[in-house]
Amino acid sequence: MKLRQDCExxxxxxxxxxxxxxAVRRALEGKSFPAGRLVLVAAGKAAWSMARAAHDCVGExxxxxxxxxxxxxxxxxxxxxxxxxxxHPVPDxxxxxxxxxxxxxxxxxxxxxxxxFLLSGGGSALFEAPLVPPAELQDITRQLLSCGADIVEMNTxxxxxxxxxxxxxxxxxxxxxxxSIVLSDIIGDPLDMIASGPAYPDSSTCDDARAIAAKYGLHxxxxxxxxxxxxxxxxxxxxxxxxxxxxxxxxAAAAGACRELGYEPVVLTDSLDCEARExxxxxxxxxxxxxxxxxxxxxxxxxxxxVHLTGTGLGGRNQELALSAAAGxxxxxxxxxxxxxSDGTDGxxxxxxxxxxxxxxxxxxxxxxxxxxxxxxxxxxxxLEACGGLLRTGATGTNVNDVAVLLIRR
Numbered sequence: 001m002k003l004r005q006d007c008e009x010x011x012x013x014x015x016x017x018x019x020x021x022x023a024v025r026r027a028l029e030g031k032s033f034p035a036g037r038l039v040l041v042a043a044g045k046a047a048w049s050m051a052r053a054a055h056d057c058v059g060e061x062x063x064x065x066x067x068x069x070x071x072x073x074x075x076x077x078x079x080x081x082x083x084x085x086x087x088h089p090v091p092d093x094x095x096x097x098x099x100x101x102x103x104x105x106x107x108x109x110x111x112x113x114x115x116x117f118l119l120s121g122g123g124s125a126l127f128e129a130p131l132v133p134p135a136e137l138q139d140i141t142r143q144l145l146s147c148g149a150d151i152v153e154m155n156t157x158x159x160x161x162x163x164x165x166x167x168x169x170x171x172x173x174x175x176x177x178x179x180s181i182v183l184s185d186i187i188g189d190p191l192d193m194i195a196s197g198p199a200y201p202d203s204s205t206c207d208d209a210r211a212i213a214a215k216y217g218l219h220x221x222x223x224x225x226x227x228x229x230x231x232x233x234x235x236x237x238x239x240x241x242x243x244x245x246x247x248x249x250x251x252a253a254a255a256g257a258c259r260e261l262g263y264e265p266v267v268l269t270d271s272l273d274c275e276a277r278e279x280x281x282x283x284x285x286x287x288x289x290x291x292x293x294x295x296x297x298x299x300x301x302x303x304x305x306x307v308h309l310t311g312t313g314l315g316g317r318n319q320e321l322a323l324s325a326a327a328g329x330x331x332x333x334x335x336x337x338x339x340x341x342s343d344g345t346d347g348x349x350x351x352x353x354x355x356x357x358x359x360x361x362x363x364x365x366x367x368x369x370x371x372x373x374x375x376x377x378x379x380x381x382x383x384l385e386a387c388g389g390l391l392r393t394g395a396t397g398t399n400v401n402d403v404a405v406l407l408i409r410r
Contacts, residue, residue: 003336003407007355010257010405011340011393017253018342018400020046020183023244024053024118027181033061034177036112040065040081041102043127044120044195045088045343046183048074049397051118054181055079058116065116066105068098068126070345073395088125089348090141091134099129099164106169109176117169117178121185121343121399123195124155129163132224137161140218147216148308150273151186155196156204156212159232161224162196166232169198170239180241185399187271187303189243199239202232246270247401250342251302254403263298263407272303272404276317277324277375279305280337283406284328287335290408299406307347313379316347318402322354322389323380325406327371332358339404344396349381351390353402363387 038061042051047069055062055078066082067074071094074083084098106115130137140161144154159166170178180199182191191200209228213220220228248270255265268286272279279301286299305317315323318339325337340346340353361371364387374383384390 003334003357003409004355006261006407007336007338009261010254011391013257014250014254014403015342015393015396015398018245018250018398020050020120020245020398021053023183024050024181025057027242027244028054028057033114034112036110036114037063038114038116039063039105040116040118041106042067042118043123044183045070045073045122045399046120046397047118050120050181050183051081052078054116054118055081064105066098066102068102070122070126086126088122089145090138091125091128095126095128096130096134099127102127103129103172106173109173111175113176115173115176115178117180117199119180119195119198120183121195123198124158124165127164127195127198130161131163131227132161132221136221136224140220140224143216143218146309148275148306149212149216150306151304152190152193153212155193156208159196159202160209160227160230164198165196166202167197167200167236168233170236171233174238176238178239180239182241182243183245183399184243185401187247187273187401189246191241191243200241201234201236206231245398245400247302250400250403251300254300254405255298258298258405263296265298265300268299268301270302272301272305274305276305276307276320279404280321280324281328283337283404284325287329287332287337287406287408291332293408294410296410297408300403302401302403304401307378309378311377311379313374313377314349314382315378315380316341316349316351318346318353319349319351319380319384320375320378321404322356323371323383324375326356326360329356329358330361334409336407337404338391339402340391341402342396343399344393350392351381352393353391354380354384355389355391360387360389
C-alpha cells in the first residue's frame with residue numbers, strides 16, 4: 001500500500017535526521033578540558049549513541065565512565081566504558097545499581113576534574129537514587145503514569161524524591177566542573193525538567209509539588225510527603241550546558257520527507273500537549289475537512305501527548321493517538337494517520353507507534369473489535385496488531401519526542 005510505504009519512509013528519514021551523533025560531535029568540537037580527570041556519565045534512551053560519539057571525540061582523554069540506557073537500547077561495548085541497561089518508564093533494581101556506580105565514579109573529584117554528562121529523555125527513570133524506599137518510588141511513578149500527569153508535572157514530583165535529580169547530581173560532582181550535553185525530549189526545552197534536571201538549577205517549588213500531588217490525589221507515605229517539602233538547588237556554579245536536538249528538528253525532517261514524496265506539508269505545531277485521544281480526533285477532523293483537495297497534503301504535529309489510564313490493556317500514547325484517529329477517518333479514501341515515538345518505543349511495548357487508514361475501523365469491526373471499547377481499556381497495541389497497524393523501528397538511539405502525521409494522497 002502506497003500510504004504505508006510513504007509512512008515508513010517518512011519515519012525513517014525523520015529519525016535519521018535527529019540522531020545525536022553529529023550533535024554531540026558539534027558540542028565537543030574544539031572543546032578543551034582541564035588537565036585533571038575526565039569522567040563520562042551518559043543517561044537516557046539515547047545514552048549509548050551519545051556516548052559513542054563522545055568517545056570518538058575525546059576517548060583518549062577519558063578516565064572512565066558509565067552509560068545507562070533502557071533495556072535493549074545498548075548496541076555493544078564502547079571502549080572501557082561501563083554499559084548498563086535499566087528499567088523504563090518505571091525505574092528498577094538495575095536503575096538503582098547503575099546510578100550507584102555513576103555516583104561512585106564521580107565521588108571525590110577535585111576542581112581540576114570534569115564530568116562529561118550526556119543526558120537524554122528517559123533519564124528520569126534510568127538515572128535514579130531514591131530518597132524513599134525503592135518500592136514506594138516505583139509505586140509513585142506508576143501513579144503519575146496512570147493519572148494523566150504531563151512530563152513537567154511528573155518530573156516536579158520525581159526530582160524531590162531523588163538524590164540525583166533537580167540539580168543534585170551536579171552538586172554531588174562539585175567541586176568538579178560538569179559539562180552537560182542535553183538531547184531535549186520536552187516541549188520548549190526546559191533544562192531543569194529534561195530527565196528531571198540532574199545538572200541544572202530547579203525552577204519548580206515545594207508549592208508546585210504539593211499542588212500536583214493534590215491535583216492527582218497521589219498516595220504518599222509521610223516520608224515521601226516530607227521530601228516534597230525539601231527545596232532543590234536553585235543555583236549551580238559548576239555546570240556548563242549545551243542543548244542539542246529537539247522535536248522541532250524532528251518535525252522539520254518529517255515535513256521535508258513528506259515534500260520529497262509529493263505531499264504539501266503543513267506543520268501544525270511542534271508543541272502538541274494534550275490527551276492522545278484528543279490529538280487523534282483533531283487530526284481526523286482535519287482529514288474530513290480536506291477531503292475535496294486535489295493535491296496530496298500532509299499535516300504534522302510534534303510534541304508529547306498523555307494517556308489517562310482507564311483500563312488494563314497494552315499500548316502507548318502514539319498507538320492510542322493513531323487508533324483514536326481511525327474512528328474519525330473511517331471511510332475516507334487514500335487517507336492515513338500515523339504517530340511514532342522517535343526513540344522507537346511507545347509505552348511498555350515493542351512498537352514505536354501506530355498506523356491507520358480509512359479502512360481500519362471496518363477491518364477491526366470485521367474481527368468483532370470496537371475502537372471505543374479498545375480505547376476504554378487502553379489496549380491499542382492488540383487492536384493495531386490485529387489489523388497490521390503497528391509501527392516497529394527497534395531502538396533508534398535518539399529521543400526527541402513524537403511526531404504524528406495525517407496523509408491525504410491525491
